[in-house]
Amino acid sequence: MSLNDLTTLPDQDEIANETAVEQEQTTLDEAFTRRDELLRQLDADLAIPATDAVHHARMRMMAQRRSELTHAEQGLIFGRLDALDNSVRHLGRVGIPGADPEEDEPLVIDWRAPAARAFYTATAVDPQGQARRRHIRTSERTVLGVDDEPLDGSTASDLVGEGALLAALGERRTGRMSAAAATLQREQDDVIRAGAHGPLVVQGGPGTGKTVVALHRVAYLLFTHSRLAAQGVLVLGPSMRFLDYIAQVLPALGETAIVSATCDTLVPGIAVEREESRAVAEIKGRALWQRAMSQYTASLVPSPKDLRLVWEGEKYALDAHRIENALASATSGRSYHAARAVFFEQVHDLLTDAVVERIEEVLAQMEDGLEDILAGVDAALERSDDRASATGAIGADIDGVLSEEDIERLRDRIAVDPAVAAVLAQWWPSLDATAELRRLLGDDALLRRWVPELTDVERASILREPVGWASSEIPLIDALADLLGDPLSGGEQGGFLADRAAARRDWVYGHVVIDEAQELSEMQWQMVMRRCPSRSITAVGDIDQAEAPHRHTTWGQAVEAAFGDRWTEARLTICYRTPREVMALTSPVLRNAGSENEPPRAVRASGIEPWEREVEERDIAAEAARLVEELSARWTGGTVGIVAPQERLAALRAALPGETVLSATDAKGLEWDATLLVDASGIAAEPRGWNGLYVALTRCTQELGQLHVVQRVS
Template identity: 65%
Template structure:
């Protein structure tokens, strides 16, 4: 049982009064009740903080001990992870409370804390624990055994407010913790995403806790919390399935700026077994060196390249033929049929691993040939010298040491098993044999192979016959530096070639090791802005998680990439077929209602048949539009930005413009971010200045880009129309 509830002493209307539950008490009574509730929660926060500090000090003391063996090192890694989780849980340690109808009280926080009484209830429930789920899912219609939910607002070690929700049927609002949620949404933006564990909503929590047995594709419009859901799902899965942490989690974002924006979320939740990257940075040592046309990006993003590259590498395998090997001055012939059998046994493996397996078989076959030839020579000798060999045999028996046996071969010339095994080892280590194998089955380089293929029209026509003559010409005319669409092709080739991975150094965090290994297999992969991935980029994802434990979040209506798909079924069919699960986020929390009202006609222009998410809040600031000329644009934009920064002092302002205007605006607007619609994906500011919306709409997939640009603000949207 939890602690006994003080519900009757505090009252259900503390903090923000919920719609439909106006308390009949006076303002003075409300103030007394509020102060009493804050004091009560401050007392608990002090207790939980002291317990957290004691546990952290204990773990730190254990970590200072020397670790000698592998088992101890593994234990220390676990202790270090627990210590880091406690150390980071300083801000927002306690943020919620559930008062059960049975009189129990359970507090919810960023981490779980054991009570001093090891056999009793936890002092603090981890937000990811099953017992904490009613904090996110209980409603007045379905209270799940709860009488009240309390949101606790803290700053540092001080409780600064509480928001109570009675769950006894007197409140029927659709939002969980509406007061705390709206307070969080109205806060100034800092340019970094923060955790949202205290204000997650039911549809978000359902996705966070969904099973991870296959691909989960989450459709969500602007401001629905897609990224929040994806990152908190990582934290939940690492908590609920510790084995995933042994393999790490890969988080793929659309841009380095986006990854910087979300960088603090998972560490703040205590998670370290996470690798963050973009599709362009997944290959260690490979960097994108040039931009390319949308036409080429679309061509090289098609699924046809996967079988094309497989056939290309297969064509480079050696063909069966008779092999003539030299060993200790003698030549040995390996029959073509034997070579064909060995090649068939390694078929289907990556190129270099197949060669290694073939070489091992070749060493055995050569050793057998050497043994057989020696035995044959001995048989020839024995036919004419039986008497001599008999006398030699008798003399060797007389000369043997009484306590031991012969150290060499038997007198009949047969090699012992130990001698045959030694022969195999010497053959495997022989440089001449290694050079022969390398010449017949050479080491290949993915970059060289891809350049050879992409610059040779004949090879392209042979291995990618689906391409038209014009498309082949366009691809083969590309310059040398790699473009973004080349990275998945390089990755596919590297996988088909099969590098040998290095062993994991002892004591290294799994994420640090995974980050350096192209072929690392992750326990789970999260893809944000997933609608932008090409079919070949989805193959990159699948290679890194063959278990298909994948969460992909995005908005198909915000797709701006060069690919042609306009539905999730089209986007993931090449990678997943029909074996994936769909989920949807329908409520917009970030973008105010005044701005979301502008999006429906833009979506129609984009060809969408979806309904925009429903905004649940109003900023009270109507979107505004100014008209300017090209000559006056710089001055008008500069003045508008200054006014927005003054109005939203302490928050953030962002500028979005067509790609062709970025260069002229960057030096004029100081340190305010000036981005294209594509670059702004996943980001948010208190206020957005949208410059030349017609210019954005005129870009490729421009209406989708305009939809993105309109929905980046949390408070105010201004537009400069250039005439």
């Protein structure tokens, strides 16, 4: 054999890799075969009609399991752990039991199970009983490759599954977020598996995987705490565009008991109808409105006074003292309408007592003068029970004493009497939260009385607001609606949990996840807490990317009104998405934004230096269109995003039909292969513009281009 022949032979690593791929393909085939068997069995079981409540509950569990298995087509297996004791475990999107679940080891362990945690946390320094970690790259039912990571110290990396992670980060962006259970890193896994008691605030700069962590945390919590599935989880995002971007992640992870919303869509039947100034939005976002709304609502409860009612032509007066006692009892700890309902019941009782007392007084007077006649009537009635029944006579008609049944029937008649109801409704009317908010915000005297903290200038700016709901008014409506309560009791029954929860403003969730949480006003935080009284909340965001009109610049300031000091902070410090070449530009921007934080550490380079072009004002649209065409050609199969100041969006969208052209605020949370940043100076000049520029710079995974506007010198 010649030397040339030897150089063409495959090396041992290549042979070993091919063998490993073949082995994992066999395992994947076996897992899919078993999964398909489970799906057929579930379909057969689900075809049997439910006969009782227990069967219905079992059907819901089977439907959930079927959904998990169906969505696991991609990533059914993505990892493997080889232990020091030579045992082998495969990990995937969902657990797949062996043919005999009682005897056989699972074919696949759910990534959320405790047994899978070492896949994300084992290191060479702390191998946790593991000898090797293997990442398995698949496309549906085909194994594409494997990446082995010995845990004996022979390799040095602070990333888990570096090869698989960098391969995933280098893939083209599709405009939709993908699940990342296969490539989660240790600090991310720590957040995902953190306890669910109390608020957890996760600070993470651009590209640290905040959203990925938040969504995988939802999946983990629902898997670990079954009670959450019964209550549902609310996922709050900054925009509907963002919610659409993440829409497929949770179903892909096997979770469907989720309601996705923005703060603007949390109140059913209410929608944002107009834009508002940042100054007014900041005023209406302050925590002081919660106290103001509470005191204003309390003032709407009528004051005690004599209440005059008519029953069957007779007038009755309930004195102010009894009304005062009834009000005190009804309003204790209840909403306006709940107290109103309890008070009405108490008035029905008081009126019933008054009517009974009068009847018995009249009968007593009659008996005093007509003893002989009544004795004869009583004797006659005793001889004919049928007669009494036929005439509808009550106990008092027979023997002068009202029975308990008589009194209850009388009370029921009073409770549905239209005349009594009309008097009570006029004295204590049912109220609508939107009408009351319009009245409060449109009346200078009411604002002076109930929101005395506002200055004359601030009140005037509120009074000048046009008709139509603004974003900052949604939390005010929600606060009033909660304090007023629903005038009708009960709610929708049946249907999917997510549909029922989304339709009800007063639904209480088991957990709430908030993405881009730095944007929430103090009143929006109040909205969140009403929906999760347990405070089981995960808030992820980057305080340095805050662009909302509120004034807080630290997490302590942001959540103090909601949580006080009873919250926990976690930090994500590694940037996976944005390349080093781009992150190098961010430190000066952060300083100009007033931040004292360091940008996250980027762990990858794209090999493409950020570039800049200059253009005159008149040529912006044409030059932007040309550059986007070049970027799209370079990143075929991926995505290109254009970020620009608000005032330039209309012209750029007209010049770039079909392209994604967004403000820095709307780009938050999104990512593209390449970003064209148009007029960075214009973004920096906007309110909290340096924060916005920090967002705009860090949206790309590969390439950043900037188009600067220069003034023509004559």
